[in-house]
Amino acid sequence: LFHVNQVWMVHAFGHSQFLETHTLKELESLLEVGKEVTLNARRISGCNYPLQATAIWTTKDPPPNYKTSDLIADLSLRLNDQIYSQTGEAKFLANPLAGAPDCTVSAKVQEYFSQEMGFLQLDSGDRGVVLFHLNQVWTEGSRRVLYNTVQDMTLDKYLPIGSSVMVNIR
Numbered sequence: 001l002f003h004v005n006q007v008w009m010v011h012a013f014g015h016s017q018f019l020e021t022h023t024l025k026e027l028e029s030l031l032e033v034g035k036e037v038t039l040n041a042r043r044i045s046g047c048n049y050p051l052q053a054t055a056i057w058t059t060k061d062p063p064p065n066y067k068t069s070d071l072i073a074d075l076s077l078r079l080n081d082q083i084y085s086q087t088g089e090a091k092f093l094a095n096p097l098a099g100a101p102d103c104t105v106s107a108k109v110q111e112y113f114s115q116e117m118g119f120l121q122l123d124s125g126d127r128g129v130v131l132f133h134l135n136q137v138w139t140e141g142s143r144r145v146l147y148n149t150v151q152d153m154t155l156d157k158y159l160p161i162g163s164s165v166m167v168n169i170r
Helices: 024-030 071-087
Strands: 008-011 014-017 038-043 051-057 103-112 117-122 129-133 164-169
Touching: 008 051, 051 071, 117 164, 129 164
Parallel strands: none
Antiparallel strands: 008 014, 038 051, 103 117, 103 164, 117 129
16 A cells, blocks of 8 residues: 655655655656555555555665654555545544644735745735645535645646635644
């Protein structure tokens, strides 16, 4: 079992997570079925797979420092998503913001400082600046989903500078 968050690519500047430099749509062509990869994995239970990838790469050298402080939380969230999709059991429906007090306010995209992160300027109150990440962006419409699960363009094209958005802040 693997999630795009565990895929690493190598560039002239070093390793980066896949979604920092590519769209989700490109994953199928860059990692086509049958492509040889190297991976580190952990044993899991509760679904049809015995292992979950903690990092996947296509070069000889592994990505350095991929074991970040939020890796285990992300792996657990993705595993629960997989188990929920197989079983439909509500106890596996994960909300990464559960228990965090928040409020929803309007903001505008102010700037990007990477392919997956940027700043929003609040439209009201102290007009402060809020940090946001690709993993926090949801699509519009009645069937809202995380944008990175249906991503067909880079974040700065999907939400250009100046775009109006609603943001939950805490």
